[in-house]
Amino acid sequence: MxxxxxxxxxxxxxxxxxxxxxTDENNDIRSRVEQIIATVKQQGDNALKDFARQFDGIELQQLYLDRDTLDRLAATVSEQQKQALKIAYSNILKFHQSQLLRENPVETMPGVTCWRETRAIERVGLYIPGGSAVLPSTFLMLGIPARIAGCREIIVCSPPQKDGLVNGFIAYCAQLLDIERIYLAGGAQAVAAMAYGTQSIPKVDKVFGPGNQYVTMAKTIIQTHTAIDMPAGxxxxxxxxxxxxxxxxxxxxxxxxxxxxxxxxxxxxxxxxxxxxxxxxxxxxxxxxxxxxxxxxxxxxxxxxxxxxxxxxxxxxxxxxxxxxxxxxxxxxxxxxxxxxxxxxxxxxxxxxxxxxxxxxxTNHTLPTSAYARSYSGVSVDSFLKKITFQHITADGIKNIGPTVEILAGLEGLQAHKNAVSIRLSTPES
Missing domain, CATH: 3.40.50.1980 (Nitrogenase molybdenum iron protein domain)
Incomplete structure (x- = not known):
């Protein structure tokens, strides 16, 4: 074997x-994915419906499922299955909540204080695979840290089944995560839709989620335009x-x-x-x-x-x-x-x-593949956050740090940088 x-x-x-x-030595996958992305950019929703017909074998009249439909689908899940999903939800929540850390301000020298604060990425896109195996667990792995981080808007894409819906497990996870809508798009076309936006699907700031080689290639291509979590194929x-x-x-x-x-x-x-x-x-x-x-x-x-x-x-x-x-x-x-x-x-x-x-x-199961673990980490709450640095300088602080900045700006030949400090040293605010 x-x-x-x-x-x-x-x-x-x-x-x-x-x-x-x-590997894609002949660029066959890249070429096909580039065509898919270009088509979605040009034709928007119509492209997604065409791809659903071509790849999923379904005629979609509407590209999303609303909360009422998701609630009906979730009702088909047995109590035993709901309980298992709840336990998974609870354990994933506990582990990821521990990742929310607040950093203390640091006084790098008297009167000069620096610190970092976190802010949630405002609009994130979650891709939930649904091809040969439907993965509600991936929905929890992505949705829970997104909720903990406080993302303002969470866009979810998952391929439609033959009946034009998603299965009850995905719908029940949408209930647990308080997700109002699931967009019916799969594969590279879903990644393109979230990266560039269509008439129905909003453009997001960062795309998350694992997938096959086509999904991974799509994420690799769109990351010059929209951030991604990692290559996860x-x-x-x-x-x-x-x-x-x-x-x-x-x-x-x-x-x-x-x-x-x-x-x-x-x-x-x-x-x-x-x-x-x-x-x-x-x-x-x-x-x-x-x-x-x-x-x-x-x-x-x-x-x-x-x-x-x-x-x-x-x-x-x-x-x-x-x-x-x-x-x-x-x-x-x-x-x-x-x-x-x-x-x-x-x-x-x-x-x-x-x-x-x-x-x-x-722990999170959305992880780097294809040797990308050499340079990437798996999804965490940090994946949904930005770190913004702050600094505040007092009157004593500008006196302490000013001469150093003047010298460094001078040796780099950036006179305006030096002047921004010198003017404060020569005419301090009263």
Whole structure:
């Protein structure tokens, strides 16, 4: 099932090729997405209806669902399912509320005080995938920090189902989040609509949400015009395991990621050939029980295993891969956490499946993929905030800092900058 490689036999080029994923070498995806974006910019709502007909197989008379419709859909959710969504909502809320921090003013020198204050991004756009798998959990992961941050307006786009609606779980999450309207648009066209605006969908200041390679490419292209959270494309996991790992657990974790989509990737890095030999039949056995086994099987074909001599070597490979999700399936995880430099979210020990973070532990599951964990963090309350710096200088403060500014402005040849200080020193306000 998993093609295996020996770490000691891998060159730097081999590692670079193994850790690369979701590439678009011929620019086929970029070209198609650029066409979609251009069409949405030119034709607005009509383009979205045409794309819904083309991609979703539905004729839309209206591009949104109002609160009454969402309430009716939410009523179809069972009490048990509502309770599970409420628990997830509560845990995600608790974790993200802890991220609201107030910074104290700092007196950098006598009479010179500086500080930062946060302000919510006013209008944000949330993309909730709804293709082969509908993800109400993503709605909570994006909507909760947006509400905590205090964003004035939250625009939500999700692809329509064949009946021209969204499912009840998405609608119930809209109730929990106090969202009045969901726009029926998916894929790259939804990203374009939020970035540039249409007759129905307002332009937003920042676009959030994961998606396939087309959604990720659309976000990459529009970020010269509208901010994005991060490149968050096809999902991935790297399981770092030693001889202590349970092969059934490891196989389950690999398949949990693989069932997201055929372009997902599940990588096993292990110090034990014996463990790998035991994981392979577990993959075969568990795969047969999955409703989405065809999807998972194709993803596994695009995945692989790496055998290392030590856990340190395993961690070196993991940091090179920079996984969206990293599972440390070892009793020695406490020895490894300090060595992690690149990862979106980390799951420690044998009883911490990545599924817990996907749904209900409280951490956010909107994370950087395709090695972007080298430079991006996952979504948090901070993602929905701006930090504005303030400073105030007193009469004593301008005397203290003024000469330094005059010298620095002079050495850069910016006389007006120097004069703005000098005039205050020579004629202070009474």
């Amino acid at each position: 998993l093609t295996s490689y020996l770490y000691n036999n891998l060159s730097a080029q081999d590692i670079q090729q193994l850790t690369a994923r979701n 096809p999902s991935e996991v790297l399981v770092l395991a030693d001889e202590q790992a349970n092969p059934a657990y490891v196989a389950a974790d690999l398949l949990a990621q693989a069932e997201h989509g055929v372009d997902s990737q599940a990588v096993l890095v292990t110090t034990s050939q014996q463990l790998l030999d035991r994981v392979q039949p577990e993959l075969e056995k568990q795969l047969q029980t999955l409703p989405r086994r065809d999807v998972a099987a194709k993803a596994i074909q695009n995945s692989y295993a790496v055998i290392t001599a030590t856990l340190d070597e395993a961690m070196d490979f993991s940091n090179a891969y920079a996984p969206e999700h990293l599972i440390l399936a070892t009793d020695k995880w406490q020895q490894l956490t300090g060595k992690i430099t690149n990862a979106g979210s980390v799951f420690l020990g044998h009883l911490t499946p990545e599924s817990a973070g996907d749904y209900a532990s409280g």
